[in-house]
Amino acid sequence: MTTTQQHQDEAAPAGATPEQLGIGMRFSLHPHCDDFVEAILGALQEVRDAGLTEGLVTETDVVSTYVGASTAPAEQRLGRYLTAVLAASAQRTPTGHVVAHVLLSRGCPGEIACDPAVVGLPTPAPVEVPAAGVRAVAQWSLYPLLDAGSPAGGGSHMQLIVDAVERAEARGVASRPAHYATRLDGDLADVVSTAVDAWAAVGREVPHVVTHLTISVGSPALR
Amino acid sequence: MTTTQQHQDEAAPAGATPEQLGIGMRFSLHPHCDDFVEAILGALQEVRDAGLTEGLVTETDVVSTYVGASTAPAEQRLGRYLTAVLAASAQRTPTGHVVAHVLLSRGCPGEIACDPAVVGLPTPAPVEVPAAGVRAVAQWSLYPLLDAGSPAGGGSHMQLIVDAVERAEARGVASRPAHYATRLDGDLADVVSTAVDAWAAVGREVPHVVTHLTISVGSPALR
Numbered sequence: 001m002t003t004t005q006q007h008q009d010e011a012a013p014a015g016a017t018p019e020q021l022g023i024g025m026r027f028s029l030h031p032h033c034d035d036f037v038e039a040i041l042g043a044l045q046e047v048r049d050a051g052l053t054e055g056l057v058t059e060t061d062v063v064s065t066y067v068g069a070s071t072a073p074a075e076q077r078l079g080r081y082l083t084a085v086l087a088a089s090a091q092r093t094p095t096g097h098v099v100a101h102v103l104l105s106r107g108c109p110g111e112i113a114c115d116p117a118v119v120g121l122p123t124p125a126p127v128e129v130p131a132a133g134v135r136a137v138a139q140w141s142l143y144p145l146l147d148a149g150s151p152a153g154g155g156s157h158m159q160l161i162v163d164a165v166e167r168a169e170a171r172g173v174a175s176r177p178a179h180y181a182t183r184l185d186g187d188l189a190d191v192v193s194t195a196v197d198a199w200a201a202v203g204r205e206v207p208h209v210v211t212h213l214t215i216s217v218g219s220p221a222l223r
Numbered sequence: 224m225t226t227t228q229q230h231q232d233e234a235a236p237a238g239a240t241p242e243q244l245g246i247g248m249r250f251s252l253h254p255h256c257d258d259f260v261e262a263i264l265g266a267l268q269e270v271r272d273a274g275l276t277e278g279l280v281t282e283t284d285v286v287s288t289y290v291g292a293s294t295a296p297a298e299q300r301l302g303r304y305l306t307a308v309l310a311a312s313a314q315r316t317p318t319g320h321v322v323a324h325v326l327l328s329r330g331c332p333g334e335i336a337c338d339p340a341v342v343g344l345p346t347p348a349p350v351e352v353p354a355a356g357v358r359a360v361a362q363w364s365l366y367p368l369l370d371a372g373s374p375a376g377g378g379s380h381m382q383l384i385v386d387a388v389e390r391a392e393a394r395g396v397a398s399r400p401a402h403y404a405t406r407l408d409g410d411l412a413d414v415v416s417t418a419v420d421a422w423a424a425v426g427r428e429v430p431h432v433v434t435h436l437t438i439s440v441g442s443p444a445l446r
Contacts, residue, residue, distance in 0.1 A: 026362070026403050028437055030253035030322055037443060062444040063362045063437055066402045099253055099286075101324045101437055103364065105403045108381075139249070139286045141326065143366045143433065145380045157368045157431075158331075179289045180249050180328045180433070208380075210366065210403070212435055214251055214286055214324055220260060221285040 015120025018074035021207075022109025024057075025078055027102040028064040029086065031093040039098070043089035052081045064101075072124075078104065079127040079196040083189045086217060087132045096218035104199050107145075107207035121207060124200045132188035137222060138215040139181035140174075140195050145208040160206065164198040184213075191215060238343025241297035244430075245332025247280075248301055250325040251287040252309065254316040262321070266312035275304045287324075299350040301327065302419040306412045309440060310355045319441035327422050330368075330431035344430060347423045355411035360445060361438040362404035363397075363418050368431040383429065387421040407436075414438060 031039035044060065047053065055071040056078070069077055082102060090098045144160040165182050168174035173186045173194040184191045192215070199211040216222075254262035267283065270276065278294040279301070292300055305325060313321045367383040388405050391397035396417040399406045407414045415438070422434040439445075 022402075024402065026401075028322065028324075030255065032253065032255065032257075032259035034255075034257045034318055036255040036318070036320065061401065062360055062442055063406075063439050064404075068402065095257055095259070097259065099251065101251075103403055103435065108403075137285055141433070143368060145366060146369050147379050147381075156370050158370075178249075178284065179245075179247065179291065180326055180331075181287075183286075210364070212326065216286050219285055 015122045018069040018072060020109065021106050021122070021203075022068075023074040023078075023106045024066065024068035025082065025102055025104045026064050026066050027082060027085075027100055029089045030099045030101070031089055031095075032097040032099070033093045033095045035094070039089050039092040042092050043085050046088045047081060047085045050084065052077075052084050056081060073127075075124045075196050075200045076127040076129070079129045079189075079192050083129050083132050083192045086136075086215060087134050087188060090134060090217045093218070097220065098217050100213075100215045100217075102195075102213040102215065104196065104211045104213075106199070106203045106209050108210075121204050123204050126197050127193050127200075129189040129193050131190075134188045134217055135222070136184075136186065136188040136191045136215050136217050137219070138184040138191050138195070138213050139178060140168075140184050141181045141212045142198060142202065143210045143212075144202050144206040145210065146206060147208075155205075160202050164202055167201070168194045168198055181214075188215070188217060238345045241292040241295060243332065244329050244345070244426075245291075246297040246301075246329045247289065247291035248305065248325055248327045249287050249289050250305060250308075250323055252312045253322045253324070254312055254318075255320040255322070256316045256318045258317070262312050262315040265315050266308050269311045270304060270308045273307065275300075275307050279304060296347065296350075298347045298419050298423045299352070302350040302352045302412075302415050306352050306355050306415045309359075309438060310357050310411060313357060313440045316441070320443065321440050323436075323438045323440075325418075325436040325438065327419065327434045327436075328432075329422065329426045330429070331433075344427050346427050349420050350416050350423075352412040352416050354413075357411045357440055358445070359407075359409065359411040359414045359438050359440050360442070361407040361414050361418070361436050362401060363391075363407050364404050364435045365418075365421060365425065366433045366435075367425050367429040368433065369429060370431075378428075383425050387425055390424070391417045391421055404437075411438070411440065
């Protein structure tokens with residue numbers, strides 16, 4: 001082990017790995033055009049060819065694509081991949097209108113093996129995602145799944161949500177609250193980063209956290 | 224008050240009204256075709272003209288449509304409306320492929336006024352939704368949002384989910400679990416009813432419950 005390697009290991013946040021925590025997402029792409037198959041499969045392939053699936057495991061089924069993070073920096077890999085694939089799909093869509101629905105999950109690996117006794121929750125750095133040059137509008141919901149036995153089990157899930165929305169507002173990305181969701185508005189990369197960072201931040205206190213995002217690009221209602 | 228009216232009032236489940244509980248949904252329609260505007264707005268109008276918005280408040284914005292239930296039977300109104308609007312959109316989509324993303328919420332009226340001390344959680348009857356004659360495949364996730372102070376605050380959110388999935392399996396609609404979601408497969412009306420009933424059933428024990436569904440109709444991968 002080199003000195004540099006040793007230093008990195010010591011500096012790394014203690015605790016569970018991305019795989020042990022089940023950090024990943026499930027997303028679907030909805031190109032609003034007749035030739036939607038190409039605008040979905042072409043975008044998935046393009047982003048794979050660009051190397052953005054490094055450190056990720058992907059699996060596409062008839063409804064959506066699962067993306068699991070196998071190595072750190074898990075959140076950044078997911079944020080960059082998602083931004084790139086949605087931008088690529090929009091470029092391939094003649095009408096320009098594509099919507100992605102995204103579920104980000106952490107703390108519940110496997111189907112139902114949710115372990116409230118997990119210790120050493122990581123403290124990931126904020127993600128850095130290059131600007132996409134594409135405006136996006138999203139509706140975003142965050143779900144801290146508290147249990148009596150979890151580290152933050154004595155708390156209130158709403159307080160965790162309110163704090164996260166206030167941090168998103170301070171970034172200038174979150175704006176109007178709507179029923180059941182908060183509106184995010186900005187460059188696609190900022191919209192994705194805001195949701196990913198909020199989800200990761202709550203994950204420092206609660207093991208199982210899920211966030212859902214409906215991200216719209218190129219809607220005629222916004223032109 | 225007539226005797227019949229009195230009897231109905233006595234037989235009605237005690238507790239909070241749909242409006243007090245904030246029972247409603249937010250959904251987006253994604254027709255995979257060039258003329259997507261007509262397939263969205265035409266379907267919304269068609270279902271309104273058919274009287275299916277009775278007892279519901281709707282509000283469409285640039286990302287999705289909010290539907291709040293103002294009167295009982297709240298769950299049945301939502302299930303029938305959602306099934307009808309997705310079927311109508313599929314009929315208006317030349318490629319036949321439409322995906323809806325749906326968020327059903329209860330127990331958190333207003334933006335953040337989630338009251339864990341709410342009492343008298345209702346026990347709605349299973350919904351009855353006429354068969355749509357359209358096959359749907361969905362990925363479904365259920366989130367019981369427990370707090371320390373809530374009636375079921377001492378419990379485990381995963382146990383509530385496992386029980387709900389087992390009931391959905393017993394109906395023959397839930398099949399394979401996937402990462403972060405359970406696959407539902409069947410007539411569109413059965414898929415919607417299964418998710419709505421599961422969400423309502425957990426709502427008897429936990430005030431704030433959210434469920435998300437990505438429902439796919441007419442996918443070429445299923446033909």
